[in-house]
Amino acid sequence: MDLPKEYNFKEVEKKWQKRWGKDKLYKFDPKSQKKIFSIDTPPPTVSGNMHIGHAFSYAHEDFIARFKRMNGYNVWYPFGTDDNGLPTERLIEKIKSVKAKDIRRDEFIKLCSKTLKDIRPDFIDDWIKLGMSCDFTEIYSTIDEQSRKISQKSFIDLHKKKLIYQEETPVSWCTTCNTAIAQAEFENRKLNSHFNDVVFLVGTKEILISTTRPELLPACVAVFVNPKDKRYNKLAGEKAKVPLFDYYVPILKDERVDINKGSGAVMCCTFGDMVDVEWWREYKLPLKVTITKDGLMNNEAGNYEGLTIKKARHKIIEDLETNGLLKEKRQITHNVNVHDKCGTELEILKTKQWYIRIMDNKKKLIEQGKKIKWHPEYMLKRYINWVENLQWDWCISRQRFFGVPFPVWYCKKCNEVKIAEEKDLPIDPLYDKPKGRCNCGCSEFVGENDVMDTWATSSVTPQIVLDWDKKGKVPMSLRPQGHDIIRTWAFYTIVKSYYHFNEVPWKDIMISGFVTLQGEKMSKSKGNVINPQDIFEKYGADALRFWSASMEKEVQAGLRTIIKLWNASKFSIMNLQDYKLEKPKKMEVIDKWILGKLNKVINESMEFFNKFDYSKNKMEVERFFWNTFCDNYLEIIKNRLYGGDKIKRLSAQYGLYTTLLNIMKMFAPIMPHITEEIWNLYFKDKEKVESIHTSEWPIYDKKFEDGNIEEIGDKFVEILGKIRQFKTSNKISLKTEVSLTLEKKEYNLLKEALADLKAVANAREIKEGKFNITLC
């Protein structure tokens, strides 16, 4: 059967996506004896469409999945969606016009699960349209029953191992989201502010304190000066009077005070920053809290009670000014940590939270990171850098409504913690009752209100997809993910895997870069965003995938390659109609040459892919296909394909079939649709395999390596180039007949290929002598 004249990517891509789904081509077979290759797929968040960055990174992992599948692995490539967290909470609130806090927590989670089930197919459609080869028959959600169960089980296991503890301690707090947050959720912002020189009185003397946060004056518990600072060090031990609030705090010496910053004297408040926390701890200072969890001033702030932090700041500055207590006000910009979800400036509040131990085990966690192969390698350094610089244990409790509940109750009488039993999971302690009594004999409990940090659940995706360890054990084969979540997803997963199993979660981790457009990062504000949905429409998924496999800036190159692939296949298959897979007894030298070249590419392609370097693989295969195969080989053998000699024709057919077949296979991971279509139309019957994606990857065979043949072929191409150059510079058609004279050395070398050369060059004759091309 001939190929249709034109390739209709829209129809073909849709057709195969449907078929693959229907045939369950990518379904994981747990009974298979093949070696497993498992991928810890990143679950995207349902609230929002697929963007181009997604498209690229998911395409990249799919290349690997398809390559491994063709290499005989039993590929476990699960798919899930991340529905645990603020974005989902907001989405459901919007769709269903409800407020999470007005509903029972378990009801809200149910509502989410139900709603997500409805909208998920639509959302996942983009991933299917991209041609992903995940097993879409079982899709997990990070809030579903299984995920809650595993997440709670993880908590219980770590609690047993004493790696989780609860403590009331200063923690970073978001006053908008009303919850504690972890260091990993900090985002840095450059903000404008004022440096205010405020007058503190020491006896009758004035001492200036520079502060950007005068609203914390009522939280001031000490003044610090540097022991080496001659201006102030004599004052140590005395008391300073806090302006406006008129109470006294001690003046203390500490080397952490920067003499050159501001006035050189600092007030310590509970809490303005991390140094305040350190001083508060070390010097056993009292706690004076002036800010509520919602970001309002409390009764400690006296007249300012009830004001927001910002309003209080303005009011206090005004009052300082009118009382002559403000000496100077300078505008500055400084970096402030804000909550990555909402942009609110973070406060430090002393609250009771659950923590997972990190600080004690930093060295070991770095060691774990080193046991994983990072792609690219230097990303490991980012990991190490992050772990080394961690300041706090991982705070996993959030004062939110939506999320995985802690499997924890507190005894009403003695406040002792009671942990749920594993067989009852998942539970919600607000509505489920614990079994048995507290050690104190009391049988009444209060459920834990807090929910877990979403990362506490995301960090067990290997256990979710492996059903803890029923379907397989860590390490999984591969984690693909973005560089921006090394500090969260990668790190926390490594932590959990280490604590639970003393094992790394995966053997390899592949970090995708970010998509740039002409060197610029794509962003909505720059207006240079490209939607994958538009690309699917205009160019198709294969073109998008092809594009993502390289650094080119245009998708169009992808579509061109696809059309070229179609046309080259059409031509080849047209000339292979009568080919019955026979192997010619005698092969022409050019046909041997193309097989040698092909074999080299097969070898390289394998090497690149094994290093997850799909981009170099693409480059090599593309170059071979376009340049060597289309521009040279096809042109050379045309004459033999058309012409009379049956043996020579068969030799060409053999070369053509073998080369095209293997090009198809090597392109299959990158462009799964068109290769499947051509496979289906032609190769399927010959190769007796239903899908190209379950066919065998080309095998490298050393016996095709023949230096002598390669020399002949390369010389052939070189001379062909000279002939083309001659014709072009004389502005004549390549069809024009010429007369060719070759040097003796070359003439002898090319002896067996002269007929082919004569044909492709359109030479009337080839003589021996001084190299020369002439018009006839």
Place this chain on the structure above:
RNA sequence: GGGCUUGUAGUCUAGUGGCUAUGACGUAUCCUUGACAUGGAUAAGGUCGGAGGUUCAAUUCCUCCCAGGCCCACCA
């Protein structure tokens, strides 16, 4: 300030201690050859960011500088 990373023709990019530095897009000229004009052929275009150093030899290794990017720290 610390760490990482990049700097190659108009644009994007490959690459290596040594033959004439890769490819694509774009440009120019030609070719309507029986798969493909979304094609083919040919050509022009580069002091490989700058300055030193190691070396017989550096775009490639080292140092410094300049310019981007990413992550972190810096909140008095």
